[in-house]
Amino acid sequence: MLASVKTTRMGLLTAASLLLSGMAKAQAPEAAAPAKAAGMNEQELLFWVLLGLLGVLLLVLLSVGITIVVQMKPQLRLLYNLPTVHGTWSGKVLGLLVGDATLVRGEYRDELLDHDYDGIHEFDNDLPPWWKYGFYFTIVFAFVYVGYYHLTTKGQLQVAEYETEMRQAALLVSAGSDDPTKLTTYLALTTAADLSSGKSIYATNCAPCHGASAEGKVGPNLTDDYWLHGGEVNQVYKTIKFGIPSKGMVAWKGKLSGKQILQVTSYALSLQGSLPANAKPPQGEKEAVGKPVAGL
Incomplete structure (x- = not known):
């Protein structure tokens, strides 16, 4: 008996000493702060503790619910068999607890129909x-x-x-010069020299896809009022400079200078309403009435 008391006393003293040493370390200067930063902070630890407790609580509730259903299955069966309960939606849910899967598989299962052909019978299933x-x-x-x-x-x-x-x-x-989202404020070039240069650039680079008269081949018709990516001079300039890779339109920014792109843009817009032969049907959206189309 005396040995048991001494053992208990030694255990209490050891626990107290461990508790006091822990408190002393907690009140010590923040010399060990860097080591604590590498581990889990108090908020994360609290989160995981609460999450674990929530999981345990859900498991306990699930176990209690299953136990109650198993213990009350005879009473639930009697309740399910009541005519006022059996055919209702809640009754079908209750049927799942007593072993009736009508709510899941349907009411009719392997019901023999009156169709009989050469000894082959037809069954009906919900x-x-x-x-x-x-x-x-x-x-x-x-x-x-x-x-x-x-x-x-x-x-x-x-x-x-x-x-x-x-x-x-x-x-x-x-937003730099090569930023496709940068808004430009160019005006169309109208001098004969610029349009002549634009025509030459168009014939060399654009005609294979858009046609010699911009009537449209692989690419769309450039002479009507319909545009896939905008028909205002700055929109056409952007389309030519950066291209539309998803539509097969290549980017010309590394092959033509900015002035050359503006020249070919202005020339293409000067062909508006020229009505070339074998023009490709319109594509895209028609420009709004009154919207400037390069001022040409």
Whole structure:
């Protein structure tokens, strides 16, 4: 008995000494701060402790719920068999607890129909309710999607999302001469020398895709009022300079100077309304009435 008391006393003294040493270390100067920074801070430790406690609590609640259902299964079976409960939605949910999977597999299963051909019988099976309700959900979702994205145009489609992301990304880089988002304020060149130079550049570089008279071949027709990427002089200049790789339009910024690009831009816009033979059908959107088309 005396030995047991001494052992207990020694244990209490050891625990007290460990507690006091821990408190002393906590009150010591912040010499060990760098070592603490490498580990887990108090907030992270508290988060994981609470998350663990939440997980344990959920497991306990799940175990208690399963135990209650198992213990009360005879009473739940009697309740499920009541005519006022059996056919209701809540009754079908209750049926899952007592072993009736009608809510999952449907009401009719392997029901023999009156079709009989050469000894072959036809059976009827319900579509699973979860499948039917999922199908109804896709129909409702389709109407909501079309209304939100295509009728009200409140939602952004893929192209609009891409353009928005590109504008946001442009804010992270400085706007220089090679920045495709930088707005230029060029006016179309109208002198005969510039238009002649533009015509020569067009014949060498642009005619293979857009046609000798800009009637359109692989590329679109440049003589009508419809434009895929804008028909204002600065928009056409940007298209020629940076290209549209996804549409097969190459970038000419490393092959033509800025003045040469403006010259060929001005020449292409001077062909507006020329009505060439074998013109390609319009593509893109028509420019708004009154919108300047290079002032030509």
